[in-house]
Amino acid sequence: MSILSLIINPGSTSTKIGVFEDENLLFEETLRHSTEEIAKYATIADQKDFRKNIILKLLQEKSFDINSLDMVVGRGGMLKPIPGGTYEVTDELLEDLKIGKQGQHASNLGGMLAREIGDEIGVRSFIVDPVVVDELCDIARYSGVPELPRTSVFHALNQKAVAKRYAKEKGVAYDSLNLVVVHMGGGVSVGAHTGGRVIDVFNALDGDGAFSPERAGGAPSGALIKMCFSGKYTEAEVYKKFVGGGGFNAYVGTNDMRDVEKMIQDGDTKAKVIRDAFIFQVSKDIGSMACVLKGKVDAIVVTGGIAYDKEVVAGLKEACEWIAPFTVYPGEDELLALAQGGLRVMNEEEKALKY
Secondary structure (H helix, E strand, C coil): CCCEEEEEEECCCEEEEEEEECCEEEEEEEEECCHHHHHCCCCCHHHHHHHHHHHHHHHHHCCCCHHHCCEEEEECCCCCCECCCEEECCHHHHHHHHHCCCCCCCCHHHHHHHHHHHHHHCCEEEEECCCCECCCCHHHHCCCCCCCCCCCCCCHHHHHHHHHHHHHHHCCCHHHCEEEEEEECCCEEEEEEECCEEEEECCCCCCCCCCCCCECCCCCHHHHHHHHCCCCCCHHHHHHHHECCCCHHHHHCCCCHHHHHHHHHCCCHHHHHHHHHHHHHHHHHHHHHHHHCCCCCCEEEEEEHHHHCHHHHHHHHHHHCCCCCEEEEEECCHHHHHHHHHHHHHCCCCCCECC
């Protein structure tokens, strides 16, 4: 018997929803919210009713009977560090989403909305692989500064989804594989997957690893300290240089790789150097994670929006294909990944994890 699901993926100025029958998308919509609308609400949690109402209104406009749903799945938010998997939205999980255990982010609304809508129609609600998934091995946490341990913040949803897709296509269990998974979007995360866990990963938000379209990655720490105490910048201004304004944005004024490729085609030599430097840095991250796996790598799996860029993928292959074969899954289908996480529990392939 097929399972109908409502999938909710909130962003800062949008709410993306999808309705699936098993893994088949029936329809999806991206509901846009103006800055003025969002500004009315003091906290992320205060936006819940506003977003819920527009979701229900859309479903009504499409003549979709919400009572026909079997589950509701929301994007996971800034919870405490947890292992990867599908989690039932319990009272404790809900409370940590409301307070923003590790920070305020629109993704916190995913679980809140899933739980409220699910409760109203009497079905289960879940979140799947939030960005705070933490499966690091103990030695991966050491940074060299005891007060600053390395943390796990990365594209867990898409990394786990493509790793499991690769395993399914090969007809083997995900936890039997050693994979280096590379997500390249606005941020870049490169993770070492073994035994079904991501035992090391470069922090994609504001930590380390390669620079990306919007982030500086692991900039030189000594120079950063001098910048912070130069008196020229506020804390917020320095942070913006690293998150949002770093990487490609800082060097060539765009966070869109398609724009960078056009610049290169138009003869912009600086843009080519920056793209080559990006390939160089991501290649180093892949090599690092191959060493974490002691050289026993079954495949390098490349995903995210930049995986559509043939020149970038070709450059990574040239540098790293000697380590292991490449498999490329361009883009990211977060709605499907969320649906699949819920389905694995509903079909009893996995048990829902307890927060």
